[in-house]
Amino acid sequence: LSDISERVAIETERDRRERLLTALAEVRRLALAELGIEPVLDLISQTVLDQLDADEAFVATTTAGGDVWCRSAAGGNGQRTGQPIRHEGLIAEVLVRGSAAVLDASRPTDPHHEVRRELDLVGPSLLVPLLASDEVLGVLVATRPPDHEPFGGSEVAVATTLAAESSVALVFDRVRRERHYLSVVEDRERIARDLHDLVIQRLFATGMSLEGALGSTPPSSNEANPRLAERVAAAVGDLDETISVIRRSIFHLTQPDQTSAGAVERLIDRHRAIGRNEFELRIEGDLETLPPAVSGQLIPVLNELLSNVERHANATGALVSVRADQSALRIEVADDGDGISSEQQTGFGLRNLLARAELLGGSLVVDPSDLGAEGSDTSSERRTGTMVRWQVPLT
Helix, strand or coil, X not given: CHHHXXXXXXXXXXXXXXXXXHHHHHHHHHHHHCCCHHXXXXXXXXXXXXXXXXXXXXXXXXXXXXXXXXXXXXXCXXXXXXXXXXXXXXXXXXXXXXXXXXXXXXXXXXXCXXXXXXXXXXXXXXXXXXXXXXXXXXXXXXXCCCCCXXXXXXXXXXXXXXXXXXXXXXXXXXHHHHXXXXXXXXXXXXXXXXXXXXXXXXXXXXXHHHHHHHHHCCHHHHHHCHHHHHHHHHHHHHHHHHHHHHHHHHHHHCCCCCCXXXXXXXHHHXXXXXXXXXXXXXXXXXXXXXXXXXXXXXXXXXXXXXXXXXXXXXXXXXXXXXXXXXCEEEEEEEECCCCCCHHHHCCHHHHHHXXXXXXXXXXXXXXXXXXXXXXXXXXHHCCCCEEEEEEEECC
């Protein structure tokens, strides 16, 4: 009987290792396929559940600003994804020291009860850092029900392997995004060179040719048709103005985008990078003409609206519209999530947005969004979504 039990244990362990190797191979395939980091982290979270007999697993990563966000979660209540993680106490230690931590729920005096409360970890838990060559990119967390055994050494080793794969995937994704940014910069520089070396030179040559043709025309012809001389002179003036405009465009192409529109686009890119939502951005009007009091609210308001979508909407995407005209600045964010409850409408975030609007004589409106209804076949599946409109006058 003992031989049978031992053989069953060996076969079970062999199957577990085979599943781990298969999952690791799939993680690397997804990372190399450049489909984004989310599918990779989702697979790692699911593999943690399978390999460690965990009740919940999630991967949280750090941002350039030092915040920590949950990028992927499996098991549990499924609400962690896109949520901020308080990085104090033990979380901060793991991120700073780069060493794993094992929490044992069976110990009557658990020194990490605050971590349990903040992360809602009620049973044995394991925190493993995501290590790169010179930094800690985040943390992998696994937890079990209270009546289960704490994580052992072999399970810590498996979690460390999966955390290492997460780190490789995150670094690869960062390199991919940086490579895309560099390709955009190179394209801008190439366009600037072409405009300078080809377009401007041709326009300049055309202007010189027109001036030469006008100068070689007999005076009697110019006197007979004075409108011809005026038109040629006007055309040469237009060419000079066009050359000046192109020169200014070349200058802006070779400089970092420090405009308000550029700041909005960078903010959207950051939220796309740290979250799971697809944000579509539309900018209408000239944001550079906004009064300083209004332009100073643009980024904080947008950041709060996007964070609300990531934290509370349970959405897959949102349409972000920023419109400026002679009368008002309007910021609208419409998501395809579950809608907003009356309790959420009185939350601190929306109260803060309303205060910012009222300070400038504006308003905040929360309505259902048509985005949530797209793709719903039945009324029972219909998702209302939420549309938040923040508006301030410019006159």
